[in-house]
Amino acid sequence: MTARQFVHFNNAGAGLMPQAVTDAMTECVRREAAHGSYETELHYDKILQEGVYQRLATLLGAPARDIALFDSATRAWCSVAGRLRLGATDRVWVTPFEYAGNLISLFELRDRTGCRIEVVPLRPDGELDLDWMSANISDDVALVSVTHVPSGCGIVNPVAEIGRILAPYRCVYALDACQSVGQLRVDVAEIGCQLLTGAGRKFLRGPRGTGFAYVAPELRASLTSDFHDLHVARVSSPTGYTVEDDSARALELAERTTAAVLGLHAALGHHESAPVAEQQPVAEALRATLAELPGVELIAPGSTQSGITAFRHRTLSAQDIFHGLGTRGINVWQIRGDHTPLYLTERGVDQAVRASVHYYNTVDEVAVVGRALRDLIGS
Secondary structure: OOOOOOEEOEOOOOOOOOHHHHHHHHHHHHHHHHHOHHHHHHHOHHHHHHHHHHHHHHHHOOOHHHEEEEOOHHHHHHHHHOOOOOOOOOEEEEOOOOOHHHHHHHHHHHHHHOOEEEEOOEOOOOOEOHHHHHHHOOOOEEEEEEEOOOOOOOEOOOHHHHHHHHOOOOOEEEEEOOOOEOOEOOOHHHHOOOEEEEEOOOOOOOOOOOEEEEEOHHHHHHOOOOOOOOOOEEEEEOOEEEEOOOOHHHHOOOOOOHHHHHHHHHHHHHHOOOOHHHHHHHHHHHHHHHHOOOOEEEEOOOOOEOOEEEEEEOOOOHHHHHHHHHHOOEEOEEEEHHHOOOOOHHHOOOEEEEEEOOOOOOHHHHHHHHHHHHHHHOO
8 A cells, every 4th residue: 555554644633743753752751751851851941942933933934932832723822812802893704714613712702802703705616705805804803814724625715815905904814824834835924914823733743732823023912911821920029920021932831741842843843844845736636536436525615725625425424434444544534514614514514524635645545545435435
């Protein structure tokens, strides 16, 4: 089949960690067992306090002081979105591709502040309606949340064009880049966003339990303050404390898993030389193979697609396909419509299958998947 003896088409869930990542994490744990956790943290201090932030900053085209680390992309999102100062006259724009975890946070923000949530419409071809955005944007729009690449389908949204539309206005432009960082070029200056969140475990091939955010200085200055941990603040009197670091790290908690951060650092270093562009021919071959199978419906709105492809079958359930491929050594994922509710659920998609490729996947592996699906379908 492959040198791995299985086909991993679940990179949108978690990419396969390269050897450099497992080596870095294993060595950290061994050192912790032999020398102590605090001592190990001190040993890796340069990476933990500077190196990982600089590598993320380089990846995103941002200053290192605007980068914060979290244990997940959702934690990163909630740590910022939940602190926005909104009121009853403010409008919040989301797209139909918004991730359900982000929506829950926004619904809580709405219930607490009285702001209104509006959904940007799609054009008939499935693309976001940029003309509608241009015609309806005004200074009462306080937040615009856009998913670069949704987890429930493979469309690549035009985030830089949206940034140009929003630039003259006071709104916060928030970008969920969970599925784009690592498979697409992402530059916050070109996009024009003030918030970007992402995960280490997907197309960056880092460990689970790692996430990050770019938070622009003007956004940090506007957030409500609910807590500062001891890595950025100190109790300066019997009745007060002083914040000594106003970088994005002020949004973090001091406690974190050293091995996970070192794994993320190694993944970022590995990614710097990764041939990311090579995934596109494989993704195109996968979509073409699926489109030829009887009864298969691709869920692929818009004109520009990423390495993620979602589909369902007319008679076979997503669960049957997921398990059937799994028994044949093929990793895909069964996705829920209510995880992308404003798009999938609204279109009657309760369950679907997601196949997501990365640069280490091959056209030969696509052929393996195609044969396995034909066998399952019975064609």
